[in-house]
Amino acid sequence: MSRIIIDSHNHIINHREPVWGWGPRFTGEDLIATMDRDYDVMGETRHVSKAVTMGSLGITALGDFTMAEAHQYVRECVQKHSDRLYLNAVYNPRIWSVEELNQVDQWVEDSNLVMLKLHPTMHNFLLPMGNPYPGRATTKLVFPLFEKARQLGIPVMIHMGEPPHSNPSSIDPIAREFPDVPIIIAHSGANNEISYALAATIVARHNDNVYLGSSWVQPLDLCEMYYAVGASKIIFESDCAPQSMGHQMRQVINLHLPPPLGVGATKDEVYDVIGGTIARLCKIPVDEPVGA
Numbered sequence: 579m580s581r582i583i584i585d586s587h588n589h590i591i592n593h594r595e596p597v598w599g600w601g602p603r604f605t606g607e608d609l610i611a612t613m614d615r616d617y618d619v620m621g622e623t624r625h626v627s628k629a630v631t632m633g634s635l636g637i638t639a640l641g642d643f644t645m646a647e648a649h650q651y652v653r654e655c656v657q658k659h660s661d662r663l664y665l666n667a668v669y670n671p672r673i674w675s676v677e678e679l680n681q682v683d684q685w686v687e688d689s690n691l692v693m694l695k696l697h698p699t700m701h702n703f704l705l706p707m708g709n710p711y712p713g714r715a716t717t718k719l720v721f722p723l724f725e726k727a728r729q730l731g732i733p734v735m736i737h738m739g740e741p742p743h744s745n746p747s748s749i750d751p752i753a754r755e756f757p758d759v760p761i762i763i764a765h766s767g768a769n770n771e772i773s774y775a776l777a778a779t780i781v782a783r784h785n786d787n788v789y790l791g792s793s794w795v796q797p798l799d800l801c802e803m804y805y806a807v808g809a810s811k812i813i814f815e816s817d818c819a820p821q822s823m824g825h826q827m828r829q830v831i832n833l834h835l836p837p838p839l840g841v842g843a844t845k846d847e848v849y850d851v852i853g854g855t856i857a858r859l860c861k862i863p864v865d866e867p868v869g870a
């Protein structure tokens with residue numbers, strides 16, 4: 579049983595985020611320092627051992643950068659901290675070719691790549707549905723990434739949280755098309771004022787390969803998820819930056835509290851949420867106590 583903590587979702591950039599607007603920066607060193615802060619985890623002082631990290635979402639959307647350029651800084655950080663950081667590469671299928679996507683094979687070797695990410699809102703596409711249009715067009719955009727994830731044996735994270743492109747119920751068809759590819763619903767669709775956490779929970783309940791990211795999710799929705807799909811399908815995401823890592827981790831650790839404050843989740847269940855499941859999906863080694 580893994581007892582290390584892994585943050586499955588965070589962003590490091592060395593300039594102001596050009597689309598979301600946050601800044602002035604949050605560097606790889608800032609992320610490591612944040613992971614190394616003291617956190618109270620069910621009565622013990624622990625640190626975040628590892629993180630699956632992304633670069634700036636904004637620079638994947640502007641059209642000014644190749645896929646390699648958009649990932650240069652985050653790859654440098656991962657390579658520098660290769661015992662702590664793992665790469666989630668963001669693919670913009672509107673502007674980048676499948677040939678560009680194929681360079682992630684090399685990133686597995688030299689940059690700890692363990693996940694791929696789609697952002698339907700930022701990159702302006704709908705996930706494929708059953709209808710010919712826009713289903714067929716978006717199939718061409720999205721299927722190559724899922725085929726790549728299947729080939730590499732890694733999960734796909736999909737941003738969710740706002741209509742029309744990012745309502746989590748739209749994940750159901752692609753989850754059935756690729757039942758062997760694990761899918762993490764980022765934020766469980768809850769990163770806006772109208773939360774789609776219920777839709778995300780229902781999709782996860784009906785698809786064995788769908789997991790629920792915890793960032794931005796309200797505490798009562800986290801409790802609902804525990805009862806609906808169990809702790810092993812909830813995955814801790816901080817979305818730091820801009821979210822606070824400690825705040826986002828506290829929300830999932832509080833599942834340990836007895837009802838009505840939490841759900842009385844066991845320590846093993848909480849450690850599944852804050853590290854065990856993402857380690858298993860991403861094949862992240864957990865035997866090294868680095869940073870713990």
Ligand SMILES: [Zn+2]
Pocket residue numbers: 587588589817
């Ligand atoms: Zn994020």
